[in-house]
Amino acid sequence: MMDSFVAGVLATSGKLEKEDLANKICKISRKVEDTKEGVCDMITKKYKEFLPSLQGSEELMVQLEKIAKEMDVLRNSVETEVQQNIHSSVAENAKMKQQLDKNTVILTMLGHLKEFHNAMEGFNQALAENRYVEAAKLLEKAQSVDSLKTWKTSKLPLLCALASELIVQRENFIYHLGDEWRRLATWKLPSSKEPTNPRCSLKTELKLTLHCRKDGDPGCPALLSCILQALAIQGDLHYKIKLFSQVLIKNMLKPLVVYRGLSVKVVEHSDGPVLTVEHLESDFQQEHSTPSQVYTKLLLVLKTLHAHLLDVSVGETKLSTILGELIWEELSHCIIHECLVYSIPTKSSQLENYNAVIKETKEFEGALKEMQYLQSDSTDLLKYAKDVNCHFASKKCKDVIVAARKLMTAKMHNTVRIKPETKLTLPKLPAPPGPKQQQQTLKPSFGEEQQQEEEVRLDGHRQLSSRTLCLPVCRISESVQQLMELALSTLREAVGSSTQCAMQLFFTVRNIFQLFYDVVPTYHKENLLKFPHLAAIQHNNCMYLAHHLLTLGHHFRPHLPQPLSDGITTFVDMVPSFRKLGAQCFLAQLNVQKAELLERLSSARNFSNLDDEENYTAASKAVRQVIHQLKQLGIVWQDVLPVNIYCKVMGSLLNTAISEVMAKIMMLEDISSEDGEHLHTLCQTLIEEGPLVFVPLAEERKNATYQEEVPLFVEKWITFKELVIVLRANLQEIVNRWAEGKGPLALEFSSSDMKSLVRALFQNTERRALALTKIK
Known part of the structure; x- marks a missing residue:
């Protein structure tokens, strides 16, 4: 009874002990086992032994239900009581843990404060004793106060004061180190307002000071190392070296490279060396320094810096390495573009x-690597x-293009006379290697022709002249001749060069001619249309270039490396373009001259009513102007153009003039005897003075017959002469010259034209009618 009471009190208080729960669980377990055995026995008898046991089965079912109810009560009791105890324990533990964490945070914060105080005390003492590395490390240790900023309590005035103190001390330390660094290397620089020139650089001076301790004992290496390592710890070393490198390269290294007259002088003092920029010559020439001079000056500066300042390790890195990484790219670029590029050979x-x-x-x-720059x-x-x-080829090509363009834009009227015996001086080339050496020697042609001891035989009876395929006598621009010589010298440079160099030079020569094709007609466009003299020269220039382009590549091809020697070395493809360019230029000028001739003849009042003095004067003036224009063109062109071209051109112009005169005369419907005389006089003037433009120059007398064959160049010349005869002939003479359609008149005129001319010249009589019937 007492035990049940105690158990009930404990159960109601929620503090049932583990032993009671265990006892109940054991009892239930035994009841379960007993019930399990009973059920198994009943099932066996019911389904296996077929014994009637209904009553036993019902008792077991009642017992099973009773045990199930006790299990439910026990389970509920366990779940209720145990869970209540668990929740209570967890809450108590959480409260205790929270209190413990709070105490831990407070202790950690107090520990940081203690570390900060000790670090700052040690920092101040180390800084006072110039133990910069130790001071830098202690200052870094004091940075732990930064972790307090993430705490909820970081708004405490104490922590704000400590953070401010840390910033002040760090800036003070960096300033102190910077002051020490400035005393290591002191610059004296020209004013930034002065213009950049070599004389301005003479004011540049760098003093390197050997540090000594306060007690007077030199301790430069150790003290310098301490300063640099402290700067590195504070993260300010790279910035200091970068500023120093910028001043060094701008005010000392670059001027020494760029200006030939500058040098550097190193003077040793007791407290350290002084580097001063000085001049070597009385005046500063614009010539560039040689690479040897530049390297000597730069090494003097860099070796001095290495010996007195930069031969110090910061961690695992040399200070010279840090400086080298900062200046090398800019310095090497300056050396290349201000020195090496000008040292590249031109030949x-x-x-x-x-x-x-x-x-x-x-x-x-190698010297820079040894010093670890x-x-x-x-x-x-x-x-x-x-x-x-490659640089030689690039420089050569650039210089060649510049020189070529200068020649192309030069004045064209400075000319030289080209003769058959004039030779284009070809360079002496080495014999081509291999089987090509056995190939036949190229026959010199055009202006390149050399005198041959034996003439080439075509067969047993005929021979080629020594002037075969030579340029005819003419004048070309001196600049074009120089352009051709420039192309030859450039191709000569390609012989014996590397493949890449030879390719660059060869295609540069092609670019020269392409540039001529594009530039000259555009640059001289107005003058070529305005001045007949220049148009003729341009024609000759183009023909001269086309002439030599035929064999230029063939001459050099065996001596050039592959693939140039395989056949791509040719200029033949450019020949038609140059010939067309020269022809178009001169034809444009020829059309201008023809237009002027026709304009002058338009003022002749159609050669009508010449018995009127004013009309005759106008017609006579027009004819004289035509003759004058032809003579002036003859003076301008005869010494310039080749003789065959000159004769064709003048013949074409004269033909234009007489064709216009004939057309106007044939249009007249009534020509009086006086008009006929005047017309005859004017036409006779053309017949007498027109051929004078074909009279050869003194040195061309041997071609006189060639030049005096006027009908060969003037298509309407015979027709015009027949017209002049008709103007003074009678009807019978006209009929006789017609000769029933077989005479000279019939060869030049149609029957209708001749009948119209007869009707205009003669009155309507039986004789004229009879004569007209015979002209058919």
Whole structure:
């Protein structure tokens, strides 16, 4: 009874002990086992032994239901009581943990405050004793106060004061280190307002001070190392070196490279060396320094800096390495574009001597690597020097194009006379290697022709003249002749060069001619239309170039490297373009002259009513102007154009003039005897003075017959002469010259034209009618 009471009290209080629960669980377990055995026994008897046991089955069912109810009560009791205990324990533990965490945070914060105080005390003491590395580390340790900023309690006035103190002390430390750094390297620089020039650089001075401790004992290496390492710890070293490098390269290194007259002087003092920029010459020439001079000056500066300032390690890195990484790219670029580019040879024969520059560049970089300014084995500077062949070709090509353009824009009227014996001086080329050496020698042609001891035989009876395929006598611009010589010298440079160099030079020569084709007609366009003299010269220039382009590539091809020697070395494809260009230019001028001739003849009042003095004067003036124009053109062109071209051109112009005169005369419906005389006089003037433009020059008398064959060049010349005869002939003479359609008149005129002319010249009589019947 007492036990049940105690158990009930404990159960109601929610503090049932584990032993009671265990006992109940054991009892239930035993009842379950007993029930399990009973059920199994009943099932066996019911389904296996077929014994009637209904009553036993009902008792077991009642017992099973009772046990199930007790299990439910026990389960509910366990779940209720145990869960209540669990929730209570968890709440108590959470409260205790929260209190513990709060105490831990407070203790951690107090520990940080203690560390901060100790670090700041140690920092101040180390800074006072110039122990910069230790001071920098302690200052970094004091940075732990920054972690307090993330706490909820960071708004405390104490923490704000500590953060401010940390900032003040750090800035003070950096300033102190900066002051020490400035005393290591002191610059004296020209005013930024002064213009940039070599004389301005003479005011540049750099003083390197050897630091000594306060007690007077020198301790430069150790103290310098401390300053640099402290700057590195504070993250300010790279910035200081960067500022120093910018001043160094702008005010000392670059001027030494750019200006030939500048040098650097190093004067040793007790407290350190002084580097001063000085001039070597009384005046500053614009010539560029040689690579050797530049390397010597730069090494003097960099070796002095390395010996007194930069030969210090910061961590695992040398200070010279840091400076080298900052200045090398800009310095090497300056050396290349202000020195090496001007040292590239202008002739292929000088390329072998450039090996000295390559060697000097390699030694310069070797010295920098030894001082640890450079780390890489391959630099742009040495690579540029070694690629001298490519740079030579590029420089040569650039110079050639500039020179060619200058020649193309030069005045065209400065001319030279080309004669059959005039030879284009071809360079002496080495014999081509291999089987090509056995090939037949190229026959010189055009202006390149050389005198042959034996004439070439076509068969047993006929021979080629020594002047076969030679340029006829003419005048070309002196600049064009120089342009051709420039092309020859450029191709000569390609012989014996590397494949890439030869390719560049060959295509540069092609570009020269293409540039001529594009530039000259545009640049001289107005003058070529305005001045007949220049148009003729331009015609000759184009023909001269086309003439030599035929064989130019053929002459050099065997001596050039592949693939140039395989057949792509040719200029023949440009020949038609140049011939067309010269012809178009001169034809344009020829059309201008024809238009002027027709305009002058338009003032002749159609050659009608010449018995009127004013009409005759106008017609006579027009004819005289035509003759004058032809003579002036003859004076301008005869010494310039080849004789055959000159005769064709003047013949064409004269033909234009007489064709216009004939057309106007044939249009007249009534020609009086006086008009006929006047017309005869005017036409006779053309017949007498027109051929004078074909009279050869004194040195061309041997071609007199060729030039005096006027009918060969003037298509309407015979027709015009027949017209002049008709103007003074009687009807019988006209009929006789017609000769029933077989005479000279019938060869030049149609029957209808001749009948119209007869009707205009003669009155309507039986004789005229009879004569007209015979003209058929």
